[in-house]
Amino acid sequence: MTSQAMIAEASHRVAVRDARLIVGHVLAEAGFGPSRDRQRVLTWPQVQLCRQLIRRRSQGWPLAYLRRRAAFWDMELTVSPSVLCPRPESELLLELSEQIVLKPGAWAVDVGTGSGALAIGLSRLHPNWQVVGTDRSRPALEIARENGERLAPAVHWWWGDLLTPVRMRHLQMSLVVANLPYVGRGQAVDQEVHREPPDAVWSGADGLSHLRRLIAQAAETLAPGGQLLLEVGAGQAKAVAALAAAVLQATASVHSDLAGHPRVVVLRKSA
Ligand SMILES: C[S@@+](CC[C@H](N)C(=O)[O-])C[C@H]1O[C@@H](n2cnc3c(N)ncnc32)[C@H](O)[C@@H]1O
Numbered sequence: 001m002t003s004q005a006m007i008a009e010a011s012h013r014v015a016v017r018d019a020r021l022i023v024g025h026v027l028a029e030a031g032f033g034p035s036r037d038r039q040r041v042l043t044w045p046q047v048q049l050c051r052q053l054i055r056r057r058s059q060g061w062p063l064a065y066l067r068r069r070a071a072f073w074d075m076e077l078t079v080s081p082s083v084l085c086p087r088p089e090s091e092l093l094l095e096l097s098e099q100i101v102l103k104p105g106a107w108a109v110d111v112g113t114g115s116g117a118l119a120i121g122l123s124r125l126h127p128n129w130q131v132v133g134t135d136r137s138r139p140a141l142e143i144a145r146e147n148g149e150r151l152a153p154a155v156h157w158w159w160g161d162l163l164t165p166v167r168m169r170h171l172q173m174s175l176v177v178a179n180l181p182y183v184g185r186g187q188a189v190d191q192e193v194h195r196e197p198p199d200a201v202w203s204g205a206d207g208l209s210h211l212r213r214l215i216a217q218a219a220e221t222l223a224p225g226g227q228l229l230l231e232v233g234a235g236q237a238k239a240v241a242a243l244a245a246a247v248l249q250a251t252a253s254v255h256s257d258l259a260g261h262p263r264v265v266v267l268r269k270s271a
Contacts, residue, residue, distance in 0.1 A: 003027065004038035006050050013058040022053045025067045060191040072117045074124075077147050079115050082139035084200040086117040089257040090179050092264050093229050094121040096255060100175060100227060104128040108175035111162055111214060112136075114200060116144030116155070118177050123152035129175075132156045134165050137199060162210070163217040172223040179231040180210040207233055211240055215247050218269070222248070225271035229264055237262040 001009075003023050010019035026049050027040065042050065053066045064070040064085040070077050072086040073094055079085055102108070109132040110119035119133030133148070133155055135141045141157055148155045158165035162180075166173060181200055183189060184207035193201055203209045211230060218228055228250070232240055241252035250267040257263040 001042050001047050002038060003040045003042060006042060006047065007038075010050070010054045014054055018057055018063055019054065021063060022057065022066065023050055026050050026053070061195050062192045065195065070115070072115075073121045075117075075120065075147075075151055077115045077117055077120075077151075078143060080139075080143055081195065082137065082197060083114040083143050084196050086115055089259070089261075089263055090118065090231055091121075092255060092257050093118055093177050093179065093231060094125060096229055096264060096266060097122055097175070097177065098125060102126070102129055102174050105130060106174040107132065107171055108177065109134060109163070109166060109173045111176060111178040112180045112200075112210070113144050113157075114140050114179075116147045116152075116157075118179065119144065119155050119157075120148055120152040122177065123148075123155045127154070130154075130156070132158055132166070132173075134158045134160055134162070136161050137197065140197070140200075162214050163221040166221050167217070171221075172226070173221055174223050174226045175229070176214075176218055176222055176226070177229045178211075178214060180214060182207045182211065182231070182233040182236060184208075208236060208239060208243075211236075212243060215240075215244050215267075219247055222269050224269060226269050228267040228269070230267070231264055232262070234261065237265050240265045241267070 006023050007019045026046050062085050064079050065081050070079045070085050073091050107130045111134050113119045113133030113135050116133050119131050123131040133144050141159055145157045181203040183201050185205050237254045244250040244267040249270040253266045254262045255264045
């Protein structure tokens with residue numbers, strides 16, 4: 001069977017773009033570079049693998065899991081079903097970090113690092129900061145470490161609940177960045193989100209359980225004058241800013257993503 005025939009067969013079950021990417025992925029795994037050769041003949045194991053991946057895609061598995069990689073910022077990250085597929089809107093956290101000036105050697109942490117996307121991005125943008133990625137999921141931290149070895153070897157990877165690994169080391173952070181779970185129980189999400197780790201998505205009844213706890217922990221772990229950059233869901237920015245004002249005496253600004261949705265709350269703790 002040729003790659004064109006495979007794509008035609010697959011297009012009855014999945015979008016043509018997805019079929020192309022899956023066939024391209026199977027060929028790339030076999031050592032073929034990006035090819036426009038529609039007449040390339042697939043081996044029988046390649047046909048079987050394509051069919052298996054196309055079936056999983058039609059069952060709602062994210063393409064990133066099937067190809068085991070996701071594009072984020074200027075990187076290609078390894079992903080697996082143990083980690084959230086990094087989203088383009090989270091790149092706003094890295095964009096905002098570009099405006100932050102810290103002393104060389106200052107500590108910055110990405111809490112709930114998943115694939116390591118934000119910690120690795122921070123380390124590459126700010127090579128003179130000490131960057132940490134933390135997660136409570138050991139399988140996620142393994143993926144982050146693997147990505148880190150390839151893309152940002154200086155990042156420290158610490159296991160534990162929110163900022164606990166930082167507190168245990170008696171450190172204070174100048175910057176805390178977090179894209180933690182923020183979907184409330186019962187909220188409707190896309191079919192693909194149900195394939196992602198529940199611990200990466202859901203956060204109590206109103207979606208704010210993790211952010212509430214993180215802000216409380218930052219009272220101790222964030223250095224005076226330090227900043228928190230938090231990704232939030234729809235309708236959460238005001239509540240998060242109010243919480244931080246009460247707990248950290250922090251000033252807040254809200255930043256929208258490219259689609260115009262309020263997406264990141266920047267908090268500065270009083271000095
Ligand atoms: C929404 S995902 C974000 C992953 C990554 N930061 C990104 O932007 O692609 C949230 C991550 O937080 C982790 N997590 C959930 N609860 C946690 C906790 N209590 N302490 C540390 N990490 C936690 C999950 O395992 C998951 O990797």
